[in-house]
Amino acid sequence: MKRNLSELTGKEYDLVIIGGGIFGACAAWDAVLRGFSVALVERGDFSSGTSANSFKIVHGGIRYIQHGDIMRIRESCRERSALLRVAPHLVQPLPTVIPTYGHGKNGKFLLAAGLLGYDLLTSDRNLHIKDPDRRIPRGRLLSRGEVVELFPGLERNGLTGAAMFSDGQMYNPTRLVLSFLLSSAAAGAEIANYVEAINFIRSKGRVTGIEAQDKLTGEQFQIRGKVVLNATGPWAEHLLNKQLGFKLERKGTYSRDACFVIPRQLDSRHALAVLGRTRDPDALLSRNARHLFIVPWRDYSLIGVWHVVYDGNPDGFAVTEQELKAFVEEINAAYPALDLSVEEISMWNAGLLPFGENQDNATNLSYGKRSLIVDHARQHQVEGLVTLLGVRYTMARGEAAKAIDLVARKLNRRVPRPATAKIPIYGGRIEHFEAFVQQVTQRSEAPLPIKALRALLHNHGSEYDRILRYGEENSAWVETIADSTVIKAEVLQAVREEMALKLSDIIFRRTDLATGEYPGNEALQTCAQLMAAELGWTAKHQHQEIEEVKRIFPIFGQVVREDSSAQVGVAI
Incomplete structure (x- = not known):
């Protein structure tokens, strides 16, 4: 990916996409493969908003069993299978355990019926998935002894066993977005970050492009397109209303979905579902409460998800210290053995997602149902403009x-x-991932720790040798940075080939450095020096970049900090 803004002004594109999250990235990939000329712009860095703050789960639709929503089950399963096929380096199955207590609707035999129904409805879930480690197994029941062995800290009074199913998990959501974008650029799409759509160009009742501004220099220019796709997520309605005065027929309701990261894992590599304090009002048949999840991810545990209806500006939301304390209290009540404190949280992630219709101050919230595709010719009598509002990361490829x-x-x-459900994206030309890891490990001459090499293979897959060639x-340049699994060559690749322009792009989105916790001052200094040599930064500019990244990480015991561009909160 080369950022060449003069190229964007030189012709009329078939399609101009606004938004560089997962929905925009998948739309660019689909469109360029159809032979369309495509330009994509993102006002911040790619995948710096909601897409970066995913819970890392690729949902296969099992929760829709209790809604009786067969269509959503089938769609979700299809999209999970697609990601397992096209990005085997970044998506893998995640076994999840739901403990059961007592009998009836809280017992394991009702869950067994649900698992059976789900398995029958998704019997084609492993179609064309060659890697046995990437196939989703059938659900099954666990005995009381089996579940206690997996999770010794569970409350045993009344425990009857568990149900176990598998979903998908992303190794790194931002790298998955980048893989779609890198594939799109290689196929001919022209892409640029830090370019904001500040207005729409209109002529004779149609949109014919956008007025754009380079956020780094302030320069303004036009990008012409026969069709413009607004894929800006929670910012979509604000953009339409501010620039065109358009309101959607049904105003969107958004949930600030939040989860947090702790730098330790439970005894098991399985995810654990525990009962929270709210119910699902849309469920035809449900247990006593919604589930919260404790999920192993790399060397961390992810805990969530909490939903709060948010009606303000998408740039303005945050997770407060009071909310974090309430989250910790709820998860400790659900699973006391976790014994979590607020001080232990190394990072929180939060993003805005379309939600269902809820009354003010509702406790039991209705989730969003399906993504929304708006043809503004039909709704506002303006041709050449389409809006895509996606509900779940998982559904991006199909909805795009x-x-x-x-x-x-x-x-x-x-x-x-x-x-696109079968064509591998950047790094995805791997039939069997673990065999691939073994082969690379055996023949690699790079003096890398096994853990660092495996991380490299997850992030870059079959394109890993692009990175090692920097050696x-x-x-x-093939040495690791500080105590991390990231090597210096990944920083160079990010600058030269992945359009990383700021230190925060490297730290939060191109590498694993700050996806779980603060990487340390040494890592920031090393990355800044590498970028300075590539981009010609002065010592003053290096310092500014480092300080900007540090501002995203609170210090001196603060718990929460909001950064509107990255929307990442961290506790040190």
Whole structure:
């Protein structure tokens, strides 16, 4: 990916996409494979908003069993399978255990019926997935002894066993977005970060492009397009209203979904579902409360998800210290053995997602149902503009395909959908991931710790040798940074080939350095020096970049800090 803003002004594109999160990235990939000329711009860095703050779960739709929503079950399963196929380095199955107490609707036999129904409805879930380690197994019941062995800290009074199912888990959500973007750029899409759409260009009742501004220099310019796709997530309605005065027929309700990270794991590599304090009002049949999840992820545990209806500006939300304390209290009540304190939280993630319709101050919240694709020719009598509001990260590929179907009709281009559910994206040309790791480990001449090499293979997959080749230029560049699993060459690759322009791009989104906790001052200094040599930064600029990253991490015992561009909160 090369950031060349002069290229963006030189022609009229078939499609201009606003938004570089997972939905925009998947739309660009789908459109460019159909032969469309595509430009994509993102006002911040790619995947710096909601997409970066995912709970890392690729949902297969099992929760929709209790809603009786067969269509959503099938759609979710299809999209989970697609990601397991096209990005085997970044997505893998995650076994999840739901303990059961007593009998009836809280017992394991009702859950067994649900698992059986789900397995029957998703019997094709492993179609064309060659790697046995990437296949989703059937659900099964665990005995009381089996579940206690997995989770010795569970309350045993009344424990009857557990139900176990598998979903998908992302190794790194930002790298998954980047993989779609890198694939799109390689296929011909022209992409730029830190470019904001500040207005729409209109002519004779249609949108014909956007007025854009380079956020780094302030320069303004136009990008012409036959169709514009607004894929800006929770910012979509604000953009439409501010620049065009448009309001959607049904105003969106958004949930600030939050989870947090702790730098330790439970005894098991299985996720654990525990009962929280709220119910699902849409469920036809449900247990006593919604589930909260404690999920192993790399060397950490993810805990969530908590939902709060948010009605303000998307740039303004945060997770407060009071809320974190309430979250900790709720999870400790649900699973006392965790014995968690607020001080132990190393990071929180939060993003805004479309939610269901809820009354003010409702406790039991209705989740969002499906993504929304708006044809503004039908709703506002303005041609050339489409809005895509996605509900779940998992659904981005399929929902983007539907949006590009509409774009194709507007372009009067009868082209079949590309096989994006089967075509590997950047790094995904791997049939069996663990065999691939073994082969690379055996033949690699780079003096890397096994853990660092495995992390490299997760993040870059079959393209890992692009990174190791930097060692031919300077052998020191294949050394790890501080105590991390990240090597210096990943920073160089991010600058030269992945459009990293700021230190925060490297620390939070191109590498693993700050995806779980503060990486340390040495790591920041090393990355800043590497970027300075590539980009010609002065010592003053290096210092500014380091201080900007540090501001995202609170110090001196503070618990919460909000950064509107990265939307990441961290506790040190």
